[in-house]
Amino acid sequence: MPKTDIARRVYNHTWKLDPICRSLLDTDFYKLLMLQMIWGLYPDVDARFSLINRNKKVRLADEINEDELREQLDHAREIRFSKKEMIWLAGNTFYGRKQIFQPEFLNWLADFRLPEYELSRRDGQFELHFHGRWMETSMWEIPALAIINELRSRAAMRSLGPFALDVLYARAKAKVWSKVERLRKLPDIKISDFGTRRRHSFLWQRWCVEALKEGIGEAFTGTSNVLLAMDTDLEALGTNAHELPMVLAALANSEEELRAAPYRVLEDWQSYYGGNLLIVLPDAFGTESFLRDAPGWVADWTGFRPDSAPPIEGGERIIEFWRRHGKDPRDKMLIFSDGLDVETIEEAYRHFDGKVRMAFGWGTNLTNDFEDCAPREVQGLKAISLVCKVSEANGRPAVKLSDNPEKATGDPAEIKRYIEVFGAENRVRRAVSV
């Protein structure tokens, strides 16, 4: 071809938008699983989700153009599930189960659109809130995060010339591949991609997923990204998130109900899902109190996902819980997913090998590790700890304590009240990078 493809060049320079969110399936699988339960059990609950940037020093509203952000959010609101996508959701096998989604739920989903958003700026940060029914606002979490993270990468790369960009991606690819080479030395390890929300970009996530598929083969068990799972015939993976206990806790009308909320979530979940989907996320209000007060049947669940304690410490505490309830940890599963990278994966793998089944959900450091990749330092390419959390349920404040006070979210007075109810044992402050 001649060096200049005129039509493509004009198109590139005149098109309305290079969309970041291409499909409503470009989200994490657990959102769909949770959504079905919310739709079924809590259709009238309102929930407000809010963007929280834990790296206050990064002034997002200075880095990202507000109009571009609005264009991307507006574009995401126009998307609906396509026919092919609906057929796949109805027909695919998830976690070995057919028809995991009920036909009535899928009928409702076929007309789903993302609800409104409120966007403003304050002190160099975006105030971004989504309000409305929980079963609508919940779906904003992943696209909102993916959009902001990719807009930030794009803005950062505008200062780079063509060779600098080429070198940037060359180094980033080399870096991913070195990680792949280390991981394939660990026999029978199970790793999956959990990096949608924090990814550098959609295309880069796809590259990383394809690299893992080619590089570690069977050890790559799937991706949390439903669109990539569909397009690459991988397993779609994920279970549930903090928003479930956070909303149920916010709705509690007494201290007793509040204390019971984390277990109520599990009962709700169990009425929809089974098998390998029975994974407990214990740290919403502190793992220590969760395990202390847990009814015996919690030990019957397939596994736990410790998400804010360090892997070895958090994992050992759960193994101890299983032993206390007479369970053999080798029949159980631990899913690690908090800020993993090759070092922490290797360490946890070596520590727990033979003691418990393990899986690693690898996120930010898989899909957004560009450290030392640009020819000169570009701050905007460093991943930040950005989350989109439920902040209110039916008008009441929603909070999360976490095992790490740095990861707590919500109104300080309310956090104090929760600590009085659940206690603060074993909560240790640790720096959060991603």
Next chain:
Amino acid sequence: MPKTDIARRVYNHTWKLDPICRSLLDTDFYKLLMLQMIWGLYPDVDARFSLINRNKKVRLADEINEDELREQLDHAREIRFSKKEMIWLAGNTFYGRKQIFQPEFLNWLADFRLPEYELSRRDGQFELHFHGRWMETSMWEIPALAIINELRSRAAMRSLGPFALDVLYARAKAKVWSKVERLRKLPDIKISDFGTRRRHSFLWQRWCVEALKEGIGEAFTGTSNVLLAMDTDLEALGTNAHELPMVLAALANSEEELRAAPYRVLEDWQSYYGGNLLIVLPDAFGTESFLRDAPGWVADWTGFRPDSAPPIEGGERIIEFWRRHGKDPRDKMLIFSDGLDVETIEEAYRHFDGKVRMAFGWGTNLTNDFEDCAPREVQGLKAISLVCKVSEANGRPAVKLSDNPEKATGDPAEIKRYIEVFGAENRVRRAVSV
């Protein structure tokens, strides 16, 4: 990006193969409908398919490298239906009907692979045959034709420099678009893409399908290409082909059975499909005799696809048949599909408008019209009349008479015998270009 993407360039220069057949869904929809019926009713019948080049002057084996052809055929034999494709076949609605494919058939299809081929060269032509069970060999028709046609285009374009190629596609695109502009002047016309087998290339067919989708909108009713239908959320279209009456006729043990074969096919078909899939293809052994001997219930079918008589003449004969059986042609459908281009579409549309429902299956002149597009004449870019027909069933010769003796296929002695049985009224010799 720097002008040279080294990784891509090296990859382009070292990869094993640029596959022409990318998926087993890259075939015509009618093959899958027929396949289910063959699998259900004739699982033990053997059928041999053979390549026939009606343009003898084009020496295919001189134009196309035999090794390249073998590589492409071998590659096609490695492909299986992917998980996503199987889910789509099971879950999509075809012709308004859900689950048109039975679960047992889909189970069988999930392990399907194309059977062996025999390839040799004679007098500058390829002798290409596929032998085995009918329910396996039938699936070779479309990929075999698409592979040979695309290899021929590729070979022809090797002589063109980058600017000549750019101009070639620019002119071809302009040409398609001029046709689009003419067609959209015809109100409520229904046009679909039937151009898989004769396409210039897969990517070019996709371009044409997308051009029609944007250009004529609702008037574009779908594509016969199942892969493109899935990927672009279009309807997959098609009904049945000559191989059905040809095989049943070859299996006939008496003159009476031979005479009944074309109607037996319709009874078989009716046991699997209904509604808009009840389309009669009347010309396998001459439309005249077909209509003359047809039982009354044939007039109850939804429509006819006249495939070898000129549209107006052929259509009028069928309208006359419906009237004779007391049917109002305005409730009926004619599907035109033989060598159409804008002129013939316009002519037939104007002639039949208001008299009968019509649909146009546009093939070769949609997906392979490069006439006068290359900066200098390139013979290899001119589409040829290449077909892949059933030549034997259970070891007996299979033949087709057609309304145009130029389109007849099979053993001359056997053709003579069939003419004695069916007659030769209204068979008129007309040049076949595509």
